Amino acid sequence: MVTAGSRKGSRSHVERAERGIPEATVARLPIYLRALTSLGDRDVVTASSEDLASAAGVNSAMLRKDLSYLGTYGTRGVGYDVNYLRYQIAREIGLTQDWSVVIVGIGNLGRALANYSGFASRGFQVVALIDSDPERVGERIGELTVSSLDDLDAILRSESVSIGVIATPAGAAQDVCDRLVEAGVGSILNFAPAVLAVPDSVDVRKVDLSIELQILAYHEQRKAHGLALLSDDTVATAGVL
Amino acid sequence: MVTAGSRKGSRSHVERAERGIPEATVARLPIYLRALTSLGDRDVVTASSEDLASAAGVNSAMLRKDLSYLGTYGTRGVGYDVNYLRYQIAREIGLTQDWSVVIVGIGNLGRALANYSGFASRGFQVVALIDSDPERVGERIGELTVSSLDDLDAILRSESVSIGVIATPAGAAQDVCDRLVEAGVGSILNFAPAVLAVPDSVDVRKVDLSIELQILAYHEQRKAHGLALLSDDTVATAGVL
């Protein structure tokens, strides 16, 4: 009853709207989605932010704040309706529609990706496999046949593909990337160990095994060193040169 | 030329020491390392922060700050000695020693990882492949033979493996993770779409295809929507191309 200026609270759906969900939040929504799906499969109807947070491995306050960017989908004193929230997140991410994906570079990794069932399970459909090696063109993988890099443009234009996956060696990555962008692909997932240059309008995410391992190695080394000599490690430095 | 109190600059090597390189910086060091290697292979002897930054796809101020956490390895007015800096970063990350890696889960992805040459190229050596499926045990992949999950403990203890890669289905991930931790593995790279619970002393990094695609899908959807109904900055976005 005090609450002097509490009447500004008319900022509803539209205004809170879809403009500007923080990038860090976007990156966590898929995790929440997975947690919700898992709960839903176990016939859980309602979940508190605490439940969800622990299933997703995050802090509950952060989860609540993340969800608040989407709208007010919870009920105080109760929690979140699992299926309703799941749908809302799926809609926000864009999983209510299907996305066509092309994979370029059918080596070890590209082949594994082509066979990966997790793609299709959510709304991602691999519509083409591309490789520059004539040896590989024509090879059949699952439902698809490997096409030549020369046909990339034609294929993309006929299928309206918006996501491209690059699984080529580093040397070929930028060229392939340019071609994908040229053909209108707006988002690229890059597995090649190379830095890609793209126009601002194109999104790139990279997945780099080697880098992940190196980060882990750094921490491992740190743990080991910490135990060995625990003052300053100038000893190690002194050995060099 | 005012500069009243500039005489505090006696904080040198020892004090700036290796304790506490920001996580964001650690994640970029491997990228710098790659850029340096590439330059070195082209016989470039010296590179400025600007050169390196553009090769790594980052801002030059950020690169300089990152490198300053390691020590003072540049020369003002000149730049960085490519090979020297490369060695310093490699040492900092821990690539001057070899790291043993075990891969658990030899499905599509696990097999691709086992064949991936990028592992060995830097100091990572795959010493064992593990799978729970008796069908797969005994299969030969490259130099290695797939071992049973039951033998995991024995293998790890005999080889002193510090990094484990999980490429199993989601359902098996936590169990495998527990076993790896139990056997003394300190760092885990998780490809399974699952949240892993581990003790604080263990580092986990996850690579999740499905999540990456969903993040891209979100941005794609946003671009599409932005063109349809415009307000705010959609104009700028629309202006591209």
Added chain:
DNA sequence: ACGATTTTGTTCTCTCGTTCACAAACTCCT
């Protein structure tokens, strides 16, 4: 020898992300 030029290392500032803490809103029990 010295000023002009280059380029690093670092300080300052701003933005973004995370966590805390609590009022508001809901349920349940008596």
Added chain:
DNA sequence: AGGAGTTTGTGAACGAGAGAACAAAATCGT
């Protein structure tokens, strides 16, 4: 109906990361 107990949504404090800007330190030309 009303009070006790839960749980959300969010304002505010806090911390980490990124970029701009500049003094310090090196080279080069004269």
